[in-house]
Amino acid sequence: MFDVLVIGGGNAGLSAALTARQKGASVIVLEGAPRDFRGGNSRHTRNLRCAHGAPTDVLTESYSEDEFLADLMRVTANETDGPLARLLVDRSASCPGWMGSFGARFQPSLSGTLHLSRTNAFFLGGGKALMNSYYAAAERAGIDVRYDAEVTALDVRDGEFRGATVRVGDRTERVEAKGVVVAAGGFEANVDWLREIWGPAADNFIIRGTPYNKGALIRFLLDAGAQPVGDPHDCHAIAVDARAPRFDGGIVTRLDSLPFGIVVNRDGQRFYDEGEDAWPKRYAIWGKLIARQPDQIAYSIVDAKTRGTFMPSVFPPIVASSIRELAAGLGLGADSLEATVASFNAAVRPGTFNHRSLDDCRTDGLTPPKSHWAQRIDTPPFWGYPLRPGITFTYLGVKVDDRARVILTSGERAKNIYAAGEIMAGNILTRGYIAGIGMTIGTVFGRIAGESAAG
Numbered sequence: 001m002f003d004v005l006v007i008g009g010g011n012a013g014l015s016a017a018l019t020a021r022q023k024g025a026s027v028i029v030l031e032g033a034p035r036d037f038r039g040g041n042s043r044h045t046r047n048l049r050c051a052h053g054a055p056t057d058v059l060t061e062s063y064s065e066d067e068f069l070a071d072l073m074r075v076t077a078n079e080t081d082g083p084l085a086r087l088l089v090d091r092s093a094s095c096p097g098w099m100g101s102f103g104a105r106f107q108p109s110l111s112g113t114l115h116l117s118r119t120n121a122f123f124l125g126g127g128k129a130l131m132n133s134y135y136a137a138a139e140r141a142g143i144d145v146r147y148d149a150e151v152t153a154l155d156v157r158d159g160e161f162r163g164a165t166v167r168v169g170d171r172t173e174r175v176e177a178k179g180v181v182v183a184a185g186g187f188e189a190n191v192d193w194l195r196e197i198w199g200p201a202a203d204n205f206i207i208r209g210t211p212y213n214k215g216a217l218i219r220f221l222l223d224a225g226a227q228p229v230g231d232p233h234d235c236h237a238i239a240v241d242a243r244a245p246r247f248d249g250g251i252v253t254r255l256d257s258l259p260f261g262i263v264v265n266r267d268g269q270r271f272y273d274e275g276e277d278a279w280p281k282r283y284a285i286w287g288k289l290i291a292r293q294p295d296q297i298a299y300s301i302v303d304a305k306t307r308g309t310f311m312p313s314v315f316p317p318i319v320a321s322s323i324r325e326l327a328a329g330l331g332l333g334a335d336s337l338e339a340t341v342a343s344f345n346a347a348v349r350p351g352t353f354n355h356r357s358l359d360d361c362r363t364d365g366l367t368p369p370k371s372h373w374a375q376r377i378d379t380p381p382f383w384g385y386p387l388r389p390g391i392t393f394t395y396l397g398v399k400v401d402d403r404a405r406v407i408l409t410s411g412e413r414a415k416n417i418y419a420a421g422e423i424m425a426g427n428i429l430t431r432g433y434i435a436g437i438g439m440t441i442g443t444v445f446g447r448i449a450g451e452s453a454a455g
Contacts, residue, residue: 005177010040012421015446023454041209044250045127049436075432103133187215230395230426237287240390261302268336284433404449
């Protein structure tokens with residue numbers, strides 16, 4: 001019998017495993033993916049958000065805990081577990097140093113990365129390099145890691161974990177431990193489950209991350225009496241290039257051109273304010289906005305003036321010398337797109353364009369308006385990108401306390417069951433998103449869960 005079983009091999013799971021091992025516990029990690037695809041969605045990440053009081057070697061200026069908390073409260077409309085949110089923010093400052101102790105390395109933010117130089121520490125080599133460092137540290141520490149290990153059942157009696165049934169290939173075995181940390185992600189890769197919520201529209205969704213997050217552990221915990229948290233109908237979904245693969249396209253398929261031009265649906269009509277707020281606080285709303293459009297498709301339209309203001313997609317834009325030609329290239333009605341662009345251009349009011357801040361370039365008398373970065377689309381060549389909803393993670397999960405211990409529907413705490421990462425992120429992220437906070441949640445609560453389980 002092990003002291004601690006960790007289910008899930010992403011950032012949250014390895015944070016828990018490494019912490020528990022530091023506390024002297026014997027640890028086993030069950031990773032449902034093959035070794036080459038280990039790490040869940042964490043391997044597609046680039047950074048984590050963290051408070052800091054002064055500039056560092058990779059972060060500029062300062063980002064206070066109060067400002068971090070205010071940003072979080074704003075995007076969630078104050079609908080969050082206040083004490084857990086404060087705990088997250090308070091402990092975020094120590095994350096880069098702790099991660100560095102296991103081989104993680106950081107770098108300053110790159111240009112075009114959502115203007116995060118002050119708030120987010122970027123991983124040198126990205127999330128894949130981070131996870132490789134974690135796994136190397138786990139091997140050095142003597143942590144038992146098993147790949148292709150699908151947990152098919154949890155034995156939980158009266159709020160106490162007894163064991164897990166695990167299938168590896170054709171072999172099924174039981175793994176027992178004194179405590180369990182569940183860090184197995186959401187259900188975003190379970191298209192049938194998504195279809196129950198969104199209907200046929202789910203068939204047009206792109207899953208940005210791992211195809212292994214099917215949500216089985218969420219169901220097991222809820223069936224065992226865990227208290228649910230988070231809206232099952234909600235998810236973190238952004239605009240990705242419609243040409244991206246169905247699974248595992250990762251961060252390179254994200255499109256950041258949206259605030260610097262206009263976005264239209266299949267009918268060539270705008271449907272939302274592209275310049276509503278700073279992009280790190282608004283990019284995560286666009287997946288659901290596009291999901292509500294006909295055929296779940298939209299198009300980002302920009303002109304030559306925007307060149308160099310955003311990180312381009314891995315897929316090249318559709319390029320044209322006129323709006324009519326661009327409409328043909330995108331499969332849109334030329335008259336409709338021309339009329340939309342003309343109406344937008346007529347509404348643009350003079351200002352000083354500044355893609356690094358909330359500028360005074362806006363529209364007047366246009367519905368929907370464009371509040372910032374409004375420039376006439378009149379300088380060829382014109383670029384167009386097709387957009388689809390790209391789901392990162394779902395919000396449904398289990399309620400936890402400040403020790404990451406799962407709370408039961410009775411209100412009691414589970415005796416030895418802990419949760420970290422996406423599976424409990426709904427305690428804090430009831431809605432909305434700010435860049436990098438998913439990795440912060442995984443790191444902070446992974447460490448808390450590992451320490452609690454080892455205790």
